[in-house]
Amino acid sequence: MTDWVRHPDPQVLTIPLVGADGINSVTRTYTVGATALHDGGMTLYRGVADLPKMLDGETFILVTADDGCRLIAYPVSAPIARSGSSRINWVLLVPDRVYEGQTPVLGESQEAVRRILGSLIGNWALDFLDIEAMIEKSPTIKSDRLRDRDPINQWSRSRVVLLGDAAHPMYPIGAQGASQTIVDAACLAGAIKTEADPFIAIAEFVSARLPQTNNVVLANRKMNREELEHVGTASSTRSEKFRTTTSNYRQAVRDRTRPHSSSVGHNTIER
Numbered sequence: 238m239t240d241w242v243r244h245p246d247p248q249v250l251t252i253p254l255v256g257a258d259g260i261n262s263v264t265r266t267y268t269v270g271a272t273a274l275h276d277g278g279m280t281l282y283r284g285v286a287d288l289p290k291m292l293d294g295e296t297f298i299l300v301t302a303d304d305g306c307r308l309i310a311y312p313v314s315a316p317i318a319r320s321g322s323s324r325i326n327w328v329l330l331v332p333d334r335v336y337e338g339q340t341p342v343l344g345e346s347q348e349a350v351r352r353i354l355g356s357l358i359g360n361w362a363l364d365f366l367d368i369e370a371m372i373e374k375s376p377t378i379k380s381d382r383l384r385d386r387d388p389i390n391q392w393s394r395s396r397v398v399l400l401g402d403a404a405h406p407m408y409p410i411g412a413q414g415a416s417q418t419i420v421d422a423a424c425l426a427g428a429i430k431t432e433a434d435p436f437i438a439i440a441e442f443v444s445a446r447l448p449q450t451n452n453v454v455l456a457n458r459k460m461n462r463e464e465l466e467h468v469g470t471a472s473s474t475r476s477e478k479f480r481t482t483t484s485n486y487r488q489a490v491r492d493r494t495r496p497h498s499s500s501v502g503h504n505t506i507e508r
């Protein structure tokens with residue numbers, strides 16, 4: 238990256254280097270220095286399975302258990318839906334306390350992951366989703382920690398600029414990380430296309446997107462916190478509380494990702 242920034246060819250000096258290298262970005266470390274990963278105390282298991290049609294074939298579901306486990310599942314394929322089935326993308330969030338003091342190990346074999354899932358949710362009886370089939374028919378089940386990083390107020394250094402998870406890693410519970418990454422890419426591409434000076438293009442991109450995505454990072458943390466609080470409440474009122482939290486989250490993301498929404502950061506041009 239240092240070679241890129243100080244390249245001898247003047248042509249190269251007009252080209253930005255985009256760091257889209259994810260949550261463990263080395264470009265980020267170059268750009269803003271080391272920043273701590275924040276662990277949300279949970280393991281996520283996720284998969285995709287082709288199953289019989291779930292409910293009306295369009296519904297997003299969130300199921301919570303008294304131990305704090307949360308299952309999110311929704312259909313992701315219109316062609317499969319047209320054929321009368323559902324391709325279900327699912328994520329199970331498991332708080333560390335469920336493992337009774339043992340920290341779960343990531344990267345277990347598929348067999349071990351399926352065994353863990355069987356013991357965690359194998360006995361859930363849902364009339365709209367066959368949990369056993371969901372686990373069995375997911376070709377690969379991935380496990381991750383629930384992680385993000387604190388929002389920062391700078392994404393660039395010289396002609397090096399961050400986007401996506403490198404810039405704003407967020408809890409995935411609000412399903413926004415990839416969407417925000419795509420908006421970043423479109424915004425940066427637009428700025429580079431219309432602005433010949435790469436420093437100005439980068440500054441325009443950062444000042445448009447940094448405040449918006451920082452707000453989404455914080456909105457995801459808030460939603461996670463609230464949902465964990467709701468888990469311990471009476472089941473008669475729990476659904477309503479979850480609905481309110483989800484709808485507040487959606488509203489917050491909509492409001493705060495509008496152009497010119499309020500800023501929690503700033504950007505300066507550094508050459």
Ligand SMILES: Cc1cc2nc3c(=O)[nH]c(=O)nc-3n(C[C@H](O)[C@H](O)[C@H](O)COP(=O)(O)OP(=O)(O)OC[C@H]3O[C@@H](n4cnc5c(N)ncnc54)[C@H](O)[C@@H]3O)c2cc1C
Nearest residue numbers: 257258259281283381401402403409412413414415416418
């Ligand atoms: C369980 C879970 C569920 C999610 N669900 C959703 C969802 O429903 N909706 C949504 O919008 N988002 C979701 N996300 C978030 C989404 O996956 C990320 O926000 C998105 O992938 C970020 O894209 P990215 O391109 O910035 O980073 P990544 O997708 O992480 O891509 C970074 C790429 O850079 C490569 N790379 C890294 N370091 C180097 C290096 N040194 N040299 C070369 N290459 C390198 C990596 O191999 C990788 O290919 C979820 C995330 C998780 C963990």
